[in-house]
Amino acid sequence: MRLSIRVYPGSRETQVGGRYGDKEPPILIIRVTAPAADGKANRAVISALASALGVRQSAIRIVSGVSSRDKLVEVTGVNADATEPLLAR
Numbered sequence: 001m002r003l004s005i006r007v008y009p010g011s012r013e014t015q016v017g018g019r020y021g022d023k024e025p026p027i028l029i030i031r032v033t034a035p036a037a038d039g040k041a042n043r044a045v046i047s048a049l050a051s052a053l054g055v056r057q058s059a060i061r062i063v064s065g066v067s068s069r070d071k072l073v074e075v076t077g078v079n080a081d082a083t084e085p086l087l088a089r
Helices: 040-053 080-087
Strands: 002-008 015-019 027-031 060-064 070-075
Touching: 002 040, 015 040, 015 080, 027 040, 027 080, 040 060, 040 070, 040 080
Parallel strands: 002 027
Antiparallel strands: 002 070, 015 027, 060 070
């Protein structure tokens, strides 16, 4: 499954949930405490998303947007229905 996400690095706490804008397909919001430097935020995003979806970190890959707040990630081992509760937060 591919998932569009919007990342907020340097947040007060790590959170996965909420919907950014009203575009289709939906864009999931991920807030991480890690700064956007040296790939720290990307690693934190993968960890937070893996935890929220109940998959291993190795099941998540950033397809595009490595240096952007808007990213496209690929998640194996889970279907699109698993993201619905996260988007509704």
